[in-house]
Amino acid sequence: MTSSSANEPHPDVQEFLELYESLDTPEFSEITPREARRNFEAMRVTDEPDIELESVEDHTIDGPHGDLAVRSYDPGTEGEDRPLIVYFHGGGWVVGSIDTHDGVCRKLADDTGYPVVSVDYGLAPEHPFPEGLQDCYAALEWVAGETDDLNADPDRIVVGGDSAGGGLAAGLSLLARDRGGPNIAYQLLIYPSVGDAPATEAYEENKEGYFLTEDDMEWFRDHYFETEIDMRNIYAFPLFANDLSDLPPATIxxxxxxxxxxxxAMYADRLEDAGVPVEYHNYDDMIHGFFSMISDPIDLDRAHEAHEAARADMEATLE
Structure with a gap:
């Protein structure tokens, strides 16, 4: 797949980067995970949602490491056999929550007409690899068993996420295939963390100055992975897997x-080579995190374009 950047970021992105720089927010490496979570929540959580849905409900389910919070979004569309999206938030496995990604999940539900279930998986370092992935698997099993109550089709479950959450969705698809677990019909992988990013040209080109930095990524990895061996695990980084056949179709x-x-881009190529249908979209003038920039004070047209592309891809396969 063609993976490249524009000559410079979109003017709206440059405006965001200038605003972000002016906030003088501490680097992740300068603070504790708990402080980082508070800062991330303060930046991302709003009092009033932009999109009202038929229902939004919080649930507590049994997870492998204790109670696990999930939030379901129902757009109120008709039918008892709708596709359903299980969504895993980004945040480097260390920060983020169902609250920080509430707007993204509302928009996905509203745009697609599918119910969405967002998962508050355990964060590192309290829950290092593979505990977050185990939580995601438990949530997938819960969703598969609750499709009647969620008015969804058990054969059209989508797993999706952004950044670390995209990596979790990809790893979960691989794990469900290998375990013979619940059927996954589609993967929505938004700038997913699926491989050894520091070994790539994009990492060298963009490791400073574009919101997600080299120091940030090292801080996230150091908190999530307890050993070097874990960092080579195929369920942590599916790009290391030898066999990617028989995985669900994907949008990346x-x-x-x-x-x-x-x-x-490499993961898209690997999936395609393995015979998995893939739709790949590279927004060459955007930065990491742009998919969530869909409301004031940062509301990007390109982010809405990406949501529309994701909706169209899923609809073409699932309906």
């Missing part, structure tokens, strides 16, 4: 000015 979205750009 990347950004030109993102250190994760090339691993996303």
């Amino acid at each position: 979205i990347t950004a030109g000015f993102d250190p994760l750009r090339d691993v996303g």
Whole structure:
């Protein structure tokens, strides 16, 4: 897949980067995970949602490491056999929550007409690899058993996520295939963390100055992985897997000015080579995180374009 960046970021992105720089937010490496979570929540959580849906409900389910919170979004569309999206938020496995990605999940539900279930998987370092992935698997099993109550089709379950959440969705698809677990019909992987990003050209080109930095990524990895061996695990980074056949069709979205750009493109190539249908979209003037920039104060037209592309891809396969 063609993976490249524009000559410079989109003017709206440059405006965001200038605003972000002016906030003088501490680097992740300068603070504790708990402080980082508070800062991330303060930046991302709004009091009033932009999109109202038929229903939004919080649930507590049994997870492998205790209670696990999930949030279901129902857009109110008709039918008892709708596709359903299980969504895993980004945040480097260390920050982020169902609250920080509430707007993204509302928009996915509203745009597609599918119910969405967002998963508050355990964060590192309290829950290092593979605990977050185990939580995601438990949530997938719960969703598969609750499709009647969710008015969804058990044969049309989509797993999706952004950044670390995209990596979790990809790893979950691989794990469900290998375990003979619940059927996954589609993967929505948004600038996913699926491989050894530091070994790529995109990492070298974009490791400073474009929101997600080299120091950030090292900080995330150091908290999530307890050993070097874990960092070679195929369920942590599916790009290391020898066999990617028989995985669900996928949409992969990347950004030109993102250190994760090339691993996303490489994963699209690997899936295609394995006979998996793939739709790949590279937004060459965007940065990491842009898919969530869909409301004031940062509302990007290109982010809405990416949502529309994801909707169209899923609809073409699932309906």
